[in-house]
Structure formats: structure tokens, C-alpha cells
Amino acid sequence: MLGDAGLALANELARRGWRVIATTRQHGGGPRAGADAWHERLEAESLEMTSPQQLAALRERLADRRLDLLFVNAAINRGNxxxxxxxxxxxxxxxxxxALSPLRAIETLRGLVRPGGTVAVMSSEQGSISLNTEDGYELYKASKAALNQLMRSYATRHADDGHTKLLIDPGHNQTQLGGLDAPLTPxxxxxxxxxxxxxQAGTPGLRFLDRHRQPVPW
Structure with a gap:
């Protein structure tokens, strides 16, 4: 599911030799515009992730496919x-x-993930309750904390499925969401x-990690 960071991740995985199915709300070129050299390894699917009907339709279109990795990246910020x-x-x-739509997407598509595969979500340090020591962006922080909690519930409910489950904090990036003053680029x-x-592939259980592979406090 593509935003600025999602497009960069799809491009990076394709560059590494992965065959990537990327979803986008855009019509037309979509993710291929950012993957010039790797476009033959990148497929685009249209999806409005907040729509259960579109999620179900995507599941039907992908019914014969099996995924090594299901990665969900979706977030909005409506100000401070x-x-x-x-x-x-x-x-x-x-x-x-x-919070709700990423878990709906995971529940809808998890059956496509092969045994030993990975289910991952783009989270944020902003969702850490113990690290919430600065004012600001209360709604965004609450939504990411809710995402983390829902992913914890999902991992508990599906503890025996053998999937690696990850919440990943990519850092503060210069994206439409993160703003141009962020210290990192995708x-x-x-x-x-x-x-x-x-x-982390092949390591069952849930982990909340940053881009340096370090645990992020809940």
C-alpha cells in the first residue's frame, strides 16, 4: 500500500530482486513511475484501503498468488x-x-502469506506510549498507538500461524506526512x-523495531 515511503520501499525491494505487487490509490503509472530500472518486477494494483469492498476484490484478484511478505503502509495526519x-x-x-484499515487489510490478505512468511506494518515511534514525553500531534500519536495495540491483538490471536510479524518505525522522513523539515529522506x-x-524473515512472533533493528519501547 503506497505513500511516499511505500513507493520507496516497493522500489527498493524490486531493486533487490523481489517481485512486488504494490497497491496505490492513483490511477495510471502509479508505482512504476518510481521504479524505472526494476519495473518488470513491479505490478500495480488499485486500492482504496479504507474500503472493505475493494479489499475483498483485491483478495479475489490475488487468490492464486502466494506472498513472502505482506507489508501495509497507510497513514494520514490532520495537523497539530x-x-x-x-x-x-x-x-x-x-x-x-x-489503525482500523491496516488491520482490515492484514486480516483480508493474510491467507495469501505463505507459511514462514512475514506480515509487517509501517508504524512510528510516535505510537510509543512510554516515549510520549513531548507535546503535540495528539491524534496522530493516538492513532499509531491504536495501530500497535491492534497489531498486538492480531499477533495474539494468530500466535500459532508461524508468520513473522513486525511493526516498523522508519524514522522521521521528508514525505507528505512527515513534512519537508524532517531529518531523513525515504x-x-x-x-x-x-x-x-x-x-527478520523466518523469525515468528511480533516485534516493534526501528530501522536500526532496535526494539522500540511500547
């Missing part, structure tokens, strides 16, 4: 408001996009994220 100033509609939109951080995915 204290929680008492957040409209109900905004709260609902952010929680549906950042080109700097995403190869390290790919390293984590490859290094």
Missing part, C-alpha cells in the same frame, strides 16, 4: 491540534485510516527498513 479541539469527523477519519531510511524485513 490538542485533542479537545479535534472534530469528531477528523478523529474518526484518522483512526479508520491509520532514500536514506527505506533501504534500512528493507534490511530489517529481510533480516
Amino acid at each position: 491540534l490538542p485533542i479537545d479541539k479535534v472534530p469528531t469527523e477528523m478523529f474518526t477519519e484518522v483512526m479508520i485510516t491509520n 532514500q536514506q531510511s527505506i533501504p534500512a527498513v528493507a534490511d530489517v524485513l529481510e533480516a
Whole structure:
């Protein structure tokens, strides 16, 4: 599922020789625009991830495929408001996009992941409750904490499926979500994220890791 970081990850995995099925809300060129040299290893599928109907349709289109890795990357940020100033509609939109929809996607598509495969989600240090020691972005932080908790519940419910399960903090990146003042670019951080995915493959259980393969406090 592609954002700026998702596109960079799809490109990086294709560069490493993976065959990648990338979903995008865009029509037309989609992810191939960012994968010039590797486009033959990159397929594009259209998906609005907040739509259960579109998720189900994607599952049907991929019914005969098997995945080594299912990676979900989806998030929005609606600004730096204290929680008492957040409209109900905004709260609902952010929680549906950042927490509910990624787990719906995983539950819908997990049957495509081969035994020993990996199910991973792009999370954030912002979702760490113990590291929440600075003011700001309360709704975004809450949505990422909810994502982490839902992924923990998912891992508990599917503890015996043998899948590697990962929550990954890629660092603060210069994306539409992270802003232009962020210290990292996806080109700097995403190869390290790919390293984590490859290094953790075949290790069952849930881990919350940063791009340096270090645990992030819950």
C-alpha cells in the first residue's frame, strides 16, 4: 500500500530482486513511475484501503498468488491540534485510516502469506506510549498507538500461524506526512527498513523495531 515511503520501499525491494505487487490509490503509472530500472518486477494494483469492498476484490484478484511478505503502509495526519479541539469527523477519519484499515487489510490478505512468511506494518515511534514525553500531534500519536495495540491483538490471536510479524518505525522522513523539515529522506531510511524485513524473515512472533533493528519501547 503506497505513500511516499511505500513507493520507496516497493522500489527498493524490486531493486533487490523481489517481485512486488504494490497497491496505490492513483490511477495510471502509479508505482512504476518510481521504479524505472526494476519495473518488470513491479505490478500495480488499485486500492482504496479504507474500503472493505475493494479489499475483498483485491483478495479475489490475488487468490492464486502466494506472498513472502505482506507489508501495509497507510497513514494520514490532520495537523497539530490538542485533542479537545479535534472534530469528531477528523478523529474518526484518522483512526479508520491509520489503525482500523491496516488491520482490515492484514486480516483480508493474510491467507495469501505463505507459511514462514512475514506480515509487517509501517508504524512510528510516535505510537510509543512510554516515549510520549513531548507535546503535540495528539491524534496522530493516538492513532499509531491504536495501530500497535491492534497489531498486538492480531499477533495474539494468530500466535500459532508461524508468520513473522513486525511493526516498523522508519524514522522521521521528508514525505507528505512527515513534512519537508524532517531529518531523513525515504532514500536514506527505506533501504534500512528493507534490511530489517529481510533480516527478520523466518523469525515468528511480533516485534516493534526501528530501522536500526532496535526494539522500540511500547
